[in-house]
Amino acid sequence: MKFVAFERAKQGTGASRRLRNAGKTPGIVYGGEGQQPQLVELDHNALWHALKKEAFHASILEMDLGGTVSKVLLRDVQYHPFKQLVQHVDFQRVDARTRLTVKVPLHFKGEEESEAVKLHHNLVNHVMTEIQISVLPADLPEFIEVDLSGLTNAATVHVSDLKLPKGAKVILHGKPNPVVATAVAPVVEEEAPAAAAPAPAAAPAKGGKKK
Missing domain, CATH: 2.170.120.20 (Ribosomal protein L25, C-terminal domain)
Structure with missing residues (x-):
């Protein structure tokens, strides 16, 4: 899967808030031998839909940054506690020789x-x-x-x-x-034994003696 990222010059809480208000999501790309972490920003709506796809979480991704395509792996996503909002994403550069x-x-x-x-x-x-x-x-x-x-x-x-x-x-x-x-295996419920029929009531005794 391929996605587009843009360089992000400013960092900090205020700068990230302004990005989110403009429909962007701040992120960072790290890893790679001798390479420094790089601040990036992504279109929020495109990222939101990509995150719904299972492959975006478990595949090697192609990140187009300023016309240069590099292979990365999604490492972390921070969501807003109750809004449908991605607050930050982390990507790791992929080296073909590193497990x-x-x-x-x-x-x-x-x-x-x-x-x-x-x-x-x-x-x-x-x-x-x-x-x-x-x-x-x-x-x-x-x-x-x-x-x-x-x-x-x-x-x-x-x-x-x-x-x-x-x-x-x-x-x-x-x-x-x-x-x-x-x-x-399904649980087989045993049938309860049928209740015994009530005994017939005894006939009342006749009072008095024959003369």
């Missing part, structure tokens, strides 16, 4: 055709929706596909079951092999 550490979304497919769902009516719970990997820029995927068509009754899919792109390594924090998705 990136990024979060990549997971796309699930095939669960409706799986044995777990078709035969056993399991509910499939997507425990993870993204995963952090270390990868070279050329091998960075927009997403990682998780094929659940082979899911069996009450089974689970772990991180070790994922098919990663070439050279990618998963970065985990905590459990060594966390669950990505799990099939949960």
Whole structure:
């Protein structure tokens, strides 16, 4: 994906506020060996629509700055607490020889055709929706596909079951092999035993003795 940025000369709270009032979003581009951070500004509406696309968050982007195109990665977005307003964006320059550490979304497919769902009516719970990997820029995927068509009754899919792109390594924090998705068997409710029919009322005793 490609976007246009413009050089920003002034910084500070007042300058950023004036930019936002003019329909612009302040940002910064950092990283790259021997390169200094660079202040930029972007058209807010174009940026707002781009941020709605998943690929803008997990792909190598082409930034056109003053006619020079460079490869960058979106690193941080600051939103206004309650307004539909992007207050600031951070981009990192991408070096083809340097590995990136990024979060990549997971796309699930095939669960409706799986044995777990078709035969056993399991509910499939997507425990993870993204995963952090270390990868070279050329091998960075927009997403990682998780094929659940082979899911069996009450089974689970772990991180070790994922098919990663070439050279990618998963970065985990905590459990060594966390669950990505799990099939949960439906709970069968037992019918309560029918209530016993009430005993018939005893006939009232006849009073008096025969003469």
